[in-house]
Amino acid sequence: ETGVTQTPRHLVMGMTNKKSLKCEQHLGHNAMYWYKQSAKKPLELMFVYNFKEQTENNSVPSRFSPECPNSSHLFLHLHTLQPEDSALYLCASSQVPGQGTRGTEAFFGQGTRLTVV
Amino acid sequence: KNEVEQSPQNLTAQEGEFITINCSYSVGISALHWLQQHPGGGIVSLFMLSSGKKKHGRLIATINIQEKHSSLHITASHPRDSAVYICAVDRGSTLGRLYFGRGTQLTVWP
Numbered sequence: 130e131t132g133v134t135q136t137p138r139h140l141v142m143g144m145t146n147k148k149s150l151k152c153e154q155h156l157g158h159n160a161m162y163w164y165k166q167s168a169k170k171p172l173e174l175m176f177v178y179n180f181k182e183q184t185e186n187n188s189v190p191s192r193f194s195p196e197c198p199n200s201s202h203l204f205l206h207l208h209t210l211q212p213e214d215s216a217l218y219l220c221a222s223s224q225v226p227g228q229g230t231r232g233t234e235a236f237f238g239q240g241t242r243l244t245v246v
Numbered sequence: 247k248n249e250v251e252q253s254p255q256n257l258t259a260q261e262g263e264f265i266t267i268n269c270s271y272s273v274g275i276s277a278l279h280w281l282q283q284h285p286g287g288g289i290v291s292l293f294m295l296s297s298g299k300k301k302h303g304r305l306i307a308t309i310n311i312q313e314k315h316s317s318l319h320i321t322a323s324h325p326r327d328s329a330v331y332i333c334a335v336d337r338g339s340t341l342g343r344l345y346f347g348r349g350t351q352l353t354v355w356p
Contacts, residue, residue, distance in 0.1 A: 160342050171346040179341050217287050225342035234294040240287035
């Protein structure tokens with residue numbers, strides 16, 4: 130139990146479906162992340178939400194749409210995905226350094242294994 | 247070229263052997279992370295270090311900032327250590343984003 134919970138663990142969806150991935154962190158962290166892990170490739174950052182400053186979109190196609198309603202919850206809305214979007218999607222949280230503070234290690238959820246058919 | 251390179255890609259060992267996984271990086275960093283990923287997919291943080299050496303049970307992580315190199319050692323390896331070990335670096339941005347290596351698949355046989 131890392132303090133970061135993702136649902137669902139597995140998802141199969143058609144290319145015309147709309148679905149959402151959910152992430153919740155109970156650690157009081159100020160930043161949350163979506164990462165994509167494809168076979169044989171390093172983890173790729175998709176989105177960052179930092180509640181003190183800014184967000185980052187790492188050139189992700191618009192068929193992936195993040196939503197962060199508060200500091201504990203992060204969603205990834207999916208629509209009209211392609212088969213090549215099949216991957217493990219991981220959520221993470223951390224405490225990024227502010228004035229006089231030190232950053233912490235990242236805590237990851239169990240991931241959602243997504244298959245697009 | 248990836249900013250973070252790991253070696254070896256795959257590693258097989260007999261139970262009890264001493265294991266070393268290497269990580270080299272080509273950018274300035276504020277911290278380096280070692281992560282463990284089991285077949286189910288979830289990732290667990292093992293170490294975060296910015297200098298010297300850290301030890302946790304049978305795991306030891308070292309970093310040489312001048313040489314931009316880190317090692318993860320496992321003493322007296324056990325089949326339950328079988329996992330993917332991932333090196334990641336924090337380049338010190340205020341967003342806290344990490345840059346990852348491709349991972350090392352470790353299999354320990356009884």
